[in-house]
Structure formats: structure tokens, C-alpha cells
Amino acid sequence: MMEPQLKFLEVPGVRAKFSPQRRIAWWEWNATGQEQPDQVVLCVHGLSRQARDFDVLAQALAPHARVLCVDMAGRGQSDWLAEPMDYQVPTYVADMAELLRQLRLDFQQTTGRDSAELRLDWVGTSMGGLIGMALAAPPHQALRRLVLNDVGPEIQLASLRRIETYLGNLPVFPSEIAAVHVLEKICAAFGPHSPEQWLALSRPMLRRSLGGWTLHYDPGIAAPFRQMLAAMEALHHGGGGAAAESPLWQLYDQIQACCLLLRGAESDLLTPETAAAMANRGPRARCVEFAGVGHAPALVQPDQVAVVKEFLLSP
Numbered sequence: 001m002m003e004p005q006l007k008f009l010e011v012p013g014v015r016a017k018f019s020p021q022r023r024i025a026w027w028e029w030n031a032t033g034q035e036q037p038d039q040v041v042l043c044v045h046g047l048s049r050q051a052r053d054f055d056v057l058a059q060a061l062a063p064h065a066r067v068l069c070v071d072m073a074g075r076g077q078s079d080w081l082a083e084p085m086d087y088q089v090p091t092y093v094a095d096m097a098e099l100l101r102q103l104r105l106d107f108q109q110t111t112g113r114d115s116a117e118l119r120l121d122w123v124g125t126s127m128g129g130l131i132g133m134a135l136a137a138p139p140h141q142a143l144r145r146l147v148l149n150d151v152g153p154e155i156q157l158a159s160l161r162r163i164e165t166y167l168g169n170l171p172v173f174p175s176e177i178a179a180v181h182v183l184e185k186i187c188a189a190f191g192p193h194s195p196e197q198w199l200a201l202s203r204p205m206l207r208r209s210l211g212g213w214t215l216h217y218d219p220g221i222a223a224p225f226r227q228m229l230a231a232m233e234a235l236h237h238g239g240g241g242a243a244a245e246s247p248l249w250q251l252y253d254q255i256q257a258c259c260l261l262l263r264g265a266e267s268d269l270l271t272p273e274t275a276a277a278m279a280n281r282g283p284r285a286r287c288v289e290f291a292g293v294g295h296a297p298a299l300v301q302p303d304q305v306a307v308v309k310e311f312l313l314s315p
Helices: 051-061 089-111 127-136 157-164 176-186 195-205 219-237 247-253 272-278 302-313
Strands: 005-011 022-029 039-044 066-071 119-125 145-149 206-209 212-215 258-264 286-290
Touching: 005 089, 022 051, 022 089, 039 051, 039 089, 039 127, 051 066, 051 119, 051 195, 051 302, 066 089, 089 119, 089 127, 119 127, 119 302, 127 145, 127 247, 145 302, 157 219, 176 195, 176 212, 195 206, 258 272, 258 302, 272 286, 286 302
Parallel strands: 039 066, 039 119, 119 145, 145 258, 258 286
Antiparallel strands: 005 022, 022 066, 206 212
């Protein structure tokens, strides 16, 4: 198995617990034989996940493109934020815009070519998809191709309520395997996986803690999530939920990138109706649905990997 390289980008600012500058980590896969190939694929995880979710997909893409799988702030190997309320999409978009700027600069300086020749593509699961939508729309318009994995401009309240039941709860597990079993139950909606696949998906989610193992992320990520959920609950109970269209639709409608939408057929976050609307407006996403999967396809099974690979590598 090919091993990725762990790299870091320093982001200016004081919103870090460890230093005046904070580090954004990514795992880099590159089997192209070129230091600076002209295609870079960035993969960004969901709300409480981390970059190693994309190991299988990255290995499939690595012979053809440079693949960067990013730990967003507060997750994995990236620094935690001093202010929990900063764990929101605008912070992540700013961080990723800086990474994209640096990628273009490095490409230009290393190859002597125009940075516009660098093809930047994005695979975003859930929260990672929302970040990708922002980067693909004005003012950034930074992406050539965009894969939205089980997320869109409308998010179902029932799904957020489900996520709220476990987000920010960081129990200490007596052993790694005990933690893996719990994560397998929490993530059952990912669909059927072998014990080896569950182990690979779960191990990077863990870090050693006093007395055992706990989850990898800052529990502070739950604070803005709960505030958002409370606001949506208030809107729902006030009768405004069905009347107003999500502002995310306006964002989606401005996307110029070629778009692929993946949906778990049993997803409680992305409805068939929202997926159908995404196929008929804005970038008119091509929609592929996977049977026996909820929120969200893990991009581990061969059929899921093949769909993404074909989309990103086709001329």
C-alpha cells in the first residue's frame, strides 16, 4: 500500500491554541512521477471526520493526479481553534482559499507555467461539499470539477438532530477495538463494509487519551452546530421552514464548475427532491445514487470509487 505524506500549511492569525499561527494539515498522495502535475484533487471530509477517510479514493487517483486530503481545523492533525464559534464554514473556506492560492503559486514557481493551467478539482463529503460549493461560486470560482458527496443546498432537520446526539461527546474507550465497534454502529449509514474496511475507516478517528482512546477532534466543533440547529428548530416551529428557500440555493446556482452529485439512496440529509432540483438548475449536477447506503457514501467500495475516478479523470 502506498503511504501518503503528512504536510502542513501555516495560516496567519491568532485564532489558535498553540501559537500565533495555526497549522492546517493534509495527507498528500502523488504517484504521477511529477512533483507538480497539472491536476490537483482536494478531498475534504464531513463535520466530525478527518482526511484519512479518502485513503482508498486517493490511492486510485494518485497515479493520475496529485491528491491532497485535508484535516479541517480542529480535526485530525490540524490545530484546534481558540474560539469554538469559529468552527464554521466561512473559516474553512478562508483556510482552503489560502491553500489553493499557495498551490497555484507553487505550481507557477516550480514549472514556470501560468497558474491558470493548474486544474483544481474538489471532492467534498457533507460539510466538505458545502466548503467546495463556496469555493466553486463567485467570488472564488476556484474549481474546475466539483464532487458533492451527499450534500446540497437543503439539509434535513432530522439528519441534524441525529448528528447532534453524538457530536462533541468524546468518551474514553478502554481499547482501540472497542472504539472501532462503537464507530461502526454510529457510522452504519455508510453502508456495508468488511471488518478490515471498518478498521481502516475508524483507526484515524482515534487518538490516545489518559486511560484509553478517544476521538480525534476538538469537542468545541459542536458549539456552532448546536447554535445553528437551535435556529433551524425555531424557524421550523415558527412555520417558516417551508416558505423560504435556503440561501445556499443562490450559491449553488452561481457555480460554474462541472458538478457530480453522489447520494446514498437511504440518506436522511439529502432528499431525492433536492437531488432532482440540483440536476435541473445551477450547474445541473449529474446525480449518481448508491443503493443500501445512507449518509454518506464512504467512497471505499469499488463502484463508488469508479464513479468519482471516471468523473475527475475524463477529458
